[in-house]
Amino acid sequence: MFTIEQIKQAHSKVRTGADFPAYIQEIKSVGVRFYTTYVTDGHTDYVGKNDFKTTAPARYPTLPIADHCDLEQFKAELKDHQQGKTDPPMFFRTCAELGIAEWTVDLIKMTCTYHDKAGQKILAEKIPS
Template sequence: MFTIQQIDGAHAKVKTGADFPKYIQEIKELGVTAFDFLVSNGVEVYYGEEPFKTNSPAKYDPLNINENLNAQQFAKELKEHQDGKTDFPYFVKMCAINGIASWKVDLEEYTCTYFDLEGEEVLQEEIPGE
């Protein structure tokens, strides 16, 4: 199975949201089937073939997630990030400000789903590139 070090190596190549599809393809080849990202501290939970699961450590000091969801502003800034206009640290802070608490990437369905603090789905997108 894969390791957090292998995933970190793939993630190190990501400079903007435009690089995300290549990253997804690379970690899928490692055996990742899905992962969750927690905006509050950067912890990632990676899933492989059942029952394999591994967590990354927290990546930064805790961020407060805005209780008031601003889905319209989030969608606008997500598009800018995907167009390569912002880096990942900015994107994470923007998620917190706009009330996005986490996201789940499903590498079998090729979707990325964003959730608010209540765990309610805010937006689901298809990931380009397969």
């Protein structure tokens, strides 16, 4: 079983979206199978083997999520974030403004899927190894 402390240790190395693939490999190595991060406050639910689940607390003040998703603008902002042009707090604010409510990372399929407030899939991407 993994702990929130192990995840925090791995996450402490993330400065920009460019650090994401290394973070994913590290938390995968401790047993995380998938997780969902909620844009409203940054809390995250982590799931491992045998449905083991733990939750990391909120990281940010509550953000209102826009009712409408601007997919094209989100794609552009996501690309900037992945290239290291924005930090995590800025990315969360941008997601909220553009209607992204959460994302789920599947460490088995190595995908990251973004959803709107209604839970509809907005975008799915393959995570680079």
